[in-house]
Amino acid sequence: MLEIPREILDAVIAQAQEGFPLEVCGLMGGTASRVTSRYPMTNTDASNEHFMMDPKEQFAAVKAMRAAGEEMLVIYHSHPESPARPSQEDIRLALTPNVCHLIVSLVNREEPVAKAFRISAGNVEPVEIVTAKAI
Template sequence: MLIIPKNIHDALIVHAQRDFPLEACGILGGLNGLVSDHYPMANSDRSNEHFMMEPKEQFSVVKELRAKGKVMLAIYHSHPETPARPSEEDIRLALTPDVSHVIISLAGETPEIKAYRIEGGIVTPEPISISG
């Protein structure tokens, strides 16, 4: 389970809406499933159908998290026009072990956020709890 503070949950939606119609992306860090750090990243592909984070920027975030004694808990991205479920491309490119994949959908009247574990091409929904 991912526990996401309400202020970070709301910031994910704001980031997705700000980057619309492109996919927004970023990293969530913390410990033991509790998200404490939010790192919005640039979508270097500048696409509304897929995202790519700059490796240098990712490495910098992971290094900062380690310095704080934390880990990367999730990679997040938005789906501007499709539901909050992994696409075939999301599944194929989910190569980082032991992280959640959080998807923010802007397809409906209200934004929707869902989390998944994706390992070896197998997608498992992961519960999210919003705290605070």
């Protein structure tokens, strides 16, 4: 289970909408399975089929999480034209251990779909998302 404050999930969906038709990406920090922060990243690939986070932004986000006593819980990105499930490339590039991968699908832009997964050694497991009020 992954607990995400409604405001943070809404902000990720808004970022996906604003970035359309390109993929957007970012990180979320928190403790245990409760997200408490979001770090939007620049998709340096500027692609609608894949993403690459800016390394300097990633480093700054991880540093900020550590300073706040958080750990990286989520890597997120959008799928502008495909369902909210990991692509073969997403599975192949899921190398960060112990994080969830959140994917926002904009196949139907009026009703975005967000789903989370744990990906390890090529195995994909769905993770329940529970929305919560902010702390």
